Ligand SMILES: C/C=C/C(=O)SCCNC(=O)CCNC(=O)[C@H](O)C(C)(C)COP(=O)(O)OP(=O)(O)OC[C@H]1O[C@@H](n2cnc3c(N)ncnc32)[C@H](O)[C@@H]1OP(=O)(O)O
């Protein structure tokens with residue numbers, strides 16, 4: 001197979017793809033001919049050794065892949081060679097052949113291309129955990145999404161909107177605002193000054209009141225962290241919930257406990273990988289739901305660029321440089 005073998009952690013992101021031994025499926029594993037790879041912010045952290053888990057190199061990184069089943073190991077019941085699939089692995093997706101445990105493989109509807117499926121996998125699953133499982137968003141809820149034109153953010157906007165929520169997205173440019181409006185948000189607010197005080201004031205003055213009164217939001221889905229998390233608390237009304245998804249700003253924030261107490265707030269985490277271990281049935285229900293939304297045209301993967309395999313590391317650098325609106329996907333060149 002052809003893949004990116006990470007031999008040492010850290011910048012620059014200059015690893016090159018090479019020929020590697022073909023993998024064989026063990027018990028419970030599925031070998032996938034990988035046509036498309038979704039690139040994610042956590043992939044960029046992982047190759048630098050900045051992700052919270054650091055597997056010992058050498059290993060092939062990468063989470064999201066989509067293509068066709070080539071072979072199945074002993075004990076695999078739900079899939080057979082030739083099936084169209086999408087999968088989310090902990091590592092190994094940056095290659096044209098991927099081994100995945102059966103519980104991380106999903107049937108891919110014919111109407112969803114490998115590019116869209118791979119682009120959607122981690123971000124829609126994460127958004128589902130945050131919006132549906134953790135926040136319990138329901139029709140009529142007021143939901144704020146930060147980093148709303150990012151991968152997870154745009155997926156969260158779409159899932160919340162499909163559940164009937166009234167969504168406000170926070171972004172840094174008009175191009176991103178346009179994507180957020182297309183994703184079903186009622187409003188996209190462009191807020192560029194991310195210093196603590198101006199951002200808090202903007203959230204009090206603009207975001208909290210975005211629905212026309214001062215009741216505030218029911219839910220904030222925060223993908224950015226840092227000052228955005230602090231400000232996010234100011235958008236919440238009584239008994240509001242803030243869901244911590246990630247720290248795209250690179251800053252891990254702390255919550256001021258007096259503010260939580262006086263406003264009866266809840267702050268909760270939304271860790272996707274743990275849900276594969278602890279809440280797999282609920283997660284798989286969610287995956288089937290959002291794949292059906294993509295197939296019916298009720299949600300979009302928002303893939304804004306498809307890169308050739310040899311540009312994969314540049315794609316990760318573009319994510320870190322904040323140049324990306326929507327999702328980047330890499331085609332491996334493999335075809336069923
Ligand atoms: C599927 C995708 C998921 C995501 O993308 S999640 C968001 C992406 N991740 C990040 O942005 C990483 C941000 N950076 C960090 O969180 C930290 O910079 C590191 C964990 C990488 C390094 O941590 P350290 O230097 O030890 O910092 P500390 O702030 O003292 O640790 C905080 C607590 O986090 C716990 N922890 C660390 N790694 C894991 C893990 N892999 N799973 C569960 N918990 C973990 C530790 O236990 C520790 O708490 P204890 O020291 O009191 O025990």
Ligand SMILES: NC(=O)C1=CN([C@@H]2O[C@H](COP(=O)(O)OP(=O)(O)OC[C@H]3O[C@@H](n4cnc5c(N)ncnc54)[C@H](OP(=O)(O)O)[C@@H]3O)[C@@H](O)[C@H]2O)C=CC1
Pocket residue numbers: 040041042122123126147148149150151152153170171172173176223224244245246247248249250270271272273319320321322324326
């Ligand atoms: N909880 C979980 O299990 C998961 C968590 N994550 C985490 O969620 C976060 C978002 O991931 P994802 O949506 O894929 O990321 P993207 O890069 O697609 O989007 C992140 C968004 O954050 C905003 N942003 C603000 N400050 C910065 C900065 N300094 N650098 C880069 N972006 C910035 C940008 O929007 P703007 O310019 O509009 O501010 C950008 O659109 C990451 O921290 C990721 O690790 C991801 C997957 C699973």
